Amino acid sequence: MNKPIIAPSILASDFANLQREVEMLNESEADWIHIDIMDGIFVPNISFGIPVTEAIAAHAKKPLDVHLMIEKPENYVEAFYKAGAASISVHYEACPHLHRNLQQIKDLGCRAGVAINPHTNVQLLEDVIHDIDIVCLMSVNPGFGGQKFIENTYNKVRQLKEIIVDAGASTMIEIDGGVNQSNAGHLIEAGADILVAGSFVFKSSEPKDTIADLKNV
Ligand SMILES: O=C(CO)[C@@H](O)[C@H](O)COP(=O)(O)O
């Protein structure tokens, strides 16, 4: 089984000690740092924005994987790139001109991602699969950390993997929400490449060990 890319979600970290949390991730086996941006409109919660992303980037030695849970992401993509994003994912459900959104992200030199909600069918991505570097399959309804993993995600990973292989594309599959030690192995078996984990990492007593366990699941 291939080792997954591990992207701990900073949303579950201790915001009063953000520098310390980022330094912990620098020393860990984490590959990327997942940054959840919520606007209170696309999702019923507000997280943080560009200045906090810049502050994280100032200390991070790992690429920032920015997940935009916002309406009109095209208005903010460049600002997040300038703040330090290495990859930027927009939501399918927020993008009537998805192909244009993906080109905008790629033109900046970032990896382009599309996140899809649990009810959104993976087949809707078929026509743009070659333009997508990362599909972020939401395994919870976006807006909050600490939710229960939705079991149907395994089917979606398998279906999406088939689409990617059939198209001869190199798109990576990212799983976001409720990831833990019990589902990580099954997700990788099903075809996942990237695992995002928030609460499971940051609420554990030894986050660095928890990250290593996920990496070597
Ligand atoms: O995008 C989201 C939620 O909307 C995720 O990135 C969560 O923040 C992951 O947290 P856990 O479910 O692992 O606690």
Ligand SMILES: [Fe+2]
């Ligand atoms: Fe996320």
